[in-house]
Amino acid sequence: MPKILLVEDNEMNRDMLSRRLQRKGYEVAIAVDGLQGVEMGRSGDYDLILMDMSLPELDGWEATRQLRGVPEAEKIPIIALTAHAMAGDREKALEAGCDDYDTKPIELQRLLSKMEALLTSEA
Amino acid sequence: MTKVRNSVGERSETSNDLGLRQAALLRLSTNIAAAGNEKEICEAVAQGLYDESLGYDFVAVLLVDEATGDRVLTASVGWQEAPPSLRMHPGKGLSELPLLDGELHYTPQVTQASRYLPTRNEGSEVDVPIQINKQLVGVLVVESNRPHAFAPDDLEILRAAANQAGIAIGSARLLSAERQRADEQEALLATLADLSAQLKLSTLLQAVLERAVALLKVSHGELAIYEAPKQELVVVASQKVGKKDTTGVRMKLGEGAMGQVAETREPLLIPNYEEWAGQSPQYTQVEFHAVMVAPLLMGGQLVGAIAVMDKDPNRQFGEDDLRLLNMFGPQAAVAIENARLFTAAQHQRQYFEELVQNSPVAIVTLDVNHDVVSCNPAFQNLYGYSEDEVTGRNLDDLITTEATRQEAVGYTRQALDRDTVKVISQRRRKDGSLVDVEVLGVPVIVDGEKLGLMALYHDITELLEARKEAEAANTAKSQFLANMSHELRTPLNAIIGYSEMLHEEIAETEQGDLADDLQKIRGAGQHLLSLINDILDLSKIEAGKMELLTEDFDVRATIDEVTTTVMPLVEKNSNQLDIRCEDNLGTMHSDPTKVRQMLLNLLSNASKFTDGGTITLEAIRRAGTNSGVDILLFKVSDSGIGMTTEQMKKLFEAFSQAEASTTRRYGGTGLGLAITRHFCRLMGGDVTVESRLGVGSTFTIELPATLESPEVSDTDTGSASN
Numbered sequence: 001m002p003k004i005l006l007v008e009d010n011e012m013n014r015d016m017l018s019r020r021l022q023r024k025g026y027e028v029a030i031a032v033d034g035l036q037g038v039e040m041g042r043s044g045d046y047d048l049i050l051m052d053m054s055l056p057e058l059d060g061w062e063a064t065r066q067l068r069g070v071p072e073a074e075k076i077p078i079i080a081l082t083a084h085a086m087a088g089d090r091e092k093a094l095e096a097g098c099d100d101y102d103t104k105p106i107e108l109q110r111l112l113s114k115m116e117a118l119l120t121s122e123a
Numbered sequence: 124m125t126k127v128r129n130s131v132g133e134r135s136e137t138s139n140d141l142g143l144r145q146a147a148l149l150r151l152s153t154n155i156a157a158a159g160n161e162k163e164i165c166e167a168v169a170q171g172l173y174d175e176s177l178g179y180d181f182v183a184v185l186l187v188d189e190a191t192g193d194r195v196l197t198a199s200v201g202w203q204e205a206p207p208s209l210r211m212h213p214g215k216g217l218s219e220l221p222l223l224d225g226e227l228h229y230t231p232q233v234t235q236a237s238r239y240l241p242t243r244n245e246g247s248e249v250d251v252p253i254q255i256n257k258q259l260v261g262v263l264v265v266e267s268n269r270p271h272a273f274a275p276d277d278l279e280i281l282r283a284a285a286n287q288a289g290i291a292i293g294s295a296r297l298l299s300a301e302r303q304r305a306d307e308q309e310a311l312l313a314t315l316a317d318l319s320a321q322l323k324l325s326t327l328l329q330a331v332l333e334r335a336v337a338l339l340k341v342s343h344g345e346l347a348i349y350e351a352p353k354q355e356l357v358v359v360a361s362q363k364v365g366k367k368d369t370t371g372v373r374m375k376l377g378e379g380a381m382g383q384v385a386e387t388r389e390p391l392l393i394p395n396y397e398e399w400a401g402q403s404p405q406y407t408q409v410e411f412h413a414v415m416v417a418p419l420l421m422g423g424q425l426v427g428a429i430a431v432m433d434k435d436p437n438r439q440f441g442e443d444d445l446r447l448l449n450m451f452g453p454q455a456a457v458a459i460e461n462a463r464l465f466t467a468a469q470h471q472r473q474y475f476e477e478l479v480q481n482s483p484v485a486i487v488t489l490d491v492n493h494d495v496v497s498c499n500p501a502f503q504n505l506y507g508y509s510e511d512e513v514t515g516r517n518l519d520d521l522i523t524t525e526a527t528r529q530e531a532v533g534y535t536r537q538a539l540d541r542d543t544v545k546v547i548s549q550r551r552r553k554d555g556s557l558v559d560v561e562v563l564g565v566p567v568i569v570d571g572e573k574l575g576l577m578a579l580y581h582d583i584t585e586l587l588e589a590r591k592e593a594e595a596a597n598t599a600k601s602q603f604l605a606n607m608s609h610e611l612r613t614p615l616n617a618i619i620g621y622s623e624m625l626h627e628e629i630a631e632t633e634q635g636d637l638a639d640d641l642q643k644i645r646g647a648g649q650h651l652l653s654l655i656n657d658i659l660d661l662s663k664i665e666a667g668k669m670e671l672l673t674e675d676f677d678v679r680a681t682i683d684e685v686t687t688t689v690m691p692l693v694e695k696n697s698n699q700l701d702i703r704c705e706d707n708l709g710t711m712h713s714d715p716t717k718v719r720q721m722l723l724n725l726l727s728n729a730s731k732f733t734d735g736g737t738i739t740l741e742a743i744r745r746a747g748t749n750s751g752v753d754i755l756l757f758k759v760s761d762s763g764i765g766m767t768t769e770q771m772k773k774l775f776e777a778f779s780q781a782e783a784s785t786t787r788r789y790g791g792t793g794l795g796l797a798i799t800r801h802f803c804r805l806m807g808g809d810v811t812v813e814s815r816l817g818v819g820s821t822f823t824i825e826l827p828a829t830l831e832s833p834e835v836s837d838t839d840t841g842s843a844s845n
Contacts, residue, residue: 010613016620023627090672105616105652108623 002047002119003027007037007063008081009055013104017050020108034058037067044072048119050111053082053093061096068097077118081106143176144280150174151284155291160299161186164291165198165261172265172284173200177277180246181266184288185211185218187259190441194218194262201266208437218262221252225259227282232270247272251285255293263288307450310334324462325370329360331458335431335451336362339444343411343432345369347381348459349425356381356428364409364432372405379403381428384416388425390449391416392440396432415440417448421456429455485580488567493517493535496575505560505582507553518578522550524557538564538576547583559583597665604662608655615655619648657794664801671805673830676715678708678755682742685722692730693738698761700726701739708744711755712829717802721810724795725759725822733763733819744828753828754808760821766814774812775800799824806830 004026008014018028029046031037034055041049041063049067053060060080067073080093080101090101100114151171158164165184172182181201185194188210196209213219217238220228228250233239239248246268253261263285267273313334328346336344344362349355354376361369374382383401384391393399393414411432419427431440431448479486485502487495495513503509506522513521523531527548534544544564549557563579622645629638663669686702693700711718722740729738741758766774775796796810803810808826 012617013620016617016624020620020624020627023624105612105619 001025001027003029003045004115005029005031005037005041005046005049007031007034007041007049007055007060008052009033010052013052013106017106024112034060034063037063041067041073041076042070044070044076046076048115049076049078050115051078051080051098053080061092064093064096064098079111079114079118144174147171147174147176148280148283152287155287158291158295161292161295162197164288164295168263168284168288169198169200172263172281177280178267179265180268181264183218183264184253184261185264186253186261186292187222194222197261202268217248218250218264221250221262222259225252225254225257227251227278227285229273229278231273233266245270249273249278249281251281253285253289253292255289255296260289260292306338307447310338311450311454324459324466325359327458327462328455331451331455332360332362332429335429335448339431339447341431341433341438343434345381345430345432346427346455347372347374347429348427349385349419351425356385359427364406364411369406374403374405379406380414380416381430384418384428384430385425388418388420390418390445392445394439395436410434412436413438413440415444415448417445417452419452419456419459421453421460426456426459485582486577487513487518487580488575488577489518489535490575491539491573493519493532493539495521502580505552505558505580506550512553522552524549524551527551534562534564535576535578538566538578539573541566541568541573550580559587601662601665601668604658608659611655612652615648615652619645619652622648654794657798660798661794661801664798664805669801669805671714671830672716673712673714675710675712676718678711678742678744679704681711681715681719682708682722682740685719685726686740689723689726689730692727696730696733697735698730698733699737701737703739703741705743708742708755709828711826713806713826714802714830717806718826721799721802721824722757722759724799725757725824728795728822729759729761729763729820733761736762736819738762747827752831755826755828757824757826758821759823760819762819765816765818765820766812767816771812771814775810 004021006014006018006021006028008017008030009032014030014032018030021028029040031040035057037049037051037055037060038058040046051060051064055063058066060082064078064080067076067078077099078097080090080096080098081104082093082101093101099118102111102114148171151168154167154171155164158167165186168184169182172179179201181199183199183201183205184197186197187193188195191210192213194211194216196205196207196211199205211218215238217228217230217233217236220226220238230236230239230248230250232245233248234245246266247270248264248266251263251265252259253263263281265273265281313330328348332344332346336342343364344360345358345364346360347356347358350357356374356376358369358372358374374385376382377386379402380391380393380396380399382403391414393416395412396402396409396414397412399414409432411434413435414430414432416428416430418425419429429448429451431444433440479499482499482501485499485505487498487502490496494515495518498508498510498513502513506513508521519528519531519535527550530548531550534546538544543566544562546562548560548562550560550562551557559582561581561583563581564576566576567574622641626638626641626645629641660669682702682704686700690700726738726740739758739760741756741760743756743758745754745756747754800810803824803826806826807830808824810822810824812820812822814820
């Protein structure tokens, strides 16, 4: 059972996505802002991180960069999630160290296929 | 004037008498020589011959009036009462005899002569012709109270006297003609001088009239201009015509002497105005008799009339007078025409000057050296320079900055090169401040000669501010739409997401009724989301912020993805989807998200407007005609309701479904096709439609397989027409 870290500040999105992922059989841990995301992620306990980009305290790009500097977490696949994509968001996310990128609103099937792709290649 | 004297026959022929006669003849010659004009010559002849030593009783000189042939009594001395200017008509009197044959006629006994006018009982008479170069101009008449009074000697004396008179009169006439010519010349020269002095028309015409009056030696004169539009003559110059100044008097065509001339365009001579039937009611109480009027013509066109009148009842106008009056005609006509042209030109000039002076746009004219010739008040207001400060100076030195100088000089050259310049730029005021201006430069070419240029400066500060404000407002609008869409989407995502989750859970627990309701909530949420996404797309397109994110992608895979997504919609109306893809579709380098969105849009439209029919998606790759870049064609055909030509016209405009009722029946925003067309054009292609009402429609998207140098990437908005 893959362990997923969901870093998301919006309570409803967090609740919704975590429950849907759990129903699909994932084990989901939650972080509510960038700082907590880095703190939890640096343990290296997760198979994949879903990272919202606009986060309080520490934004998703910075959190990703910090995680990439931690040996335990540097190889964990990270998928960037953002609500309204701005020019160059994707490049910025990939530069920061994300492995893929998806836009909100979440289309579950699309996200799942992206997650599966990364988890499979990891495995 | 009767005198009692010795008659010729009574005198004694003594040597003393002879001396006296010779002395008398000598005096005669001296007096003739001293005489200044014809009349004085004639008087000298008459006086000289009426000498005691000669013993004649009556001496007269008659001159022939060339016009009438009358003999006019010019001088007489002796017993006979002779009224001045007595006229003798041809066919009467002894004195005509020399004029008929050029010979001296001696009538020894006048009572026996058939031609004799019975003024006395008897006597003798000698009539001698007076000739100028063989031309008979008059008669010397000498009478005696006695018959047979003249001896051959007398005849010789009289012949000699007539001869002398002829020579003297000839000289006097020559002199007079010479003087007349000189006077005419002078008057003409003076008139020409007036013309070239460009005096005021009324002054000029008054001068012309005064000269005509002086040259013709008449007492009155009047000059009128013809006003063609009113068909009236108006008096513009007057010389003592009425008791009041007649200047300004108007006459209709045909009214009075001038009006008649204006109508006939022929000169008119009236011997006695008082008896003339054609008098104008405006000219009744007048103090003149003879009147002569001549039309003023210019190139066959009537421009006015000139009249002279004389108060002397004996003055008659003849051919010579008319010739003189006509001499002024062309002068006056030219003067009037010149003045008209001058006034018209001046008026025209003033008109344009007024335009320039009052123009709210700054206007400056330059010579070919780029130096200022003139500028209008608006220019002075705009730049703060007075006209004196700029005149003669290089314009570009005055109103440019370092940054704009080169460019401005270039424009000046361009405008001088007969090219119109229209640019928006910035110029410097006298105080150094800058002003945004629209500059318009045009060459000034007169008669093919390049004189310089005219530059117009329109202060567009307010215009630019208004534009900035408008742009800011538009940006704010776009920003507002973007923000609002985002804000709307967040709760919507929750609605959709939770309803999906519930739907999944309920499906597992097999609570079918609830599942349907949840599906409706989700469907409505999706619809609302797609509306918001479309609005966001359009606002981005309008703001010019819709950017392309290009990458290589497989065309066939994209089509498969789209068909999967659209399948539920196709099946909803019991339609069939027919996919016809050629094998050579290959990859595209373009924005895949937008390609997907467009295909989805066309397919979902086709599904909506077709019931139990077939929807076909055809994809073709073919070689491009011009650029060498391949073209991809995506054709979406349906067997649906179709459209009329009218409907197709507005099809690609925002918020226009073919009919308002369509929206209610089939749903949708009416934005999809507008967005599709914008996207197509952004990506270097286009979308077209063919349709027949009740038969179906075919939409064709045409896109280059490789999109060259696209705008720097922007990811899409997350909009998905799912």
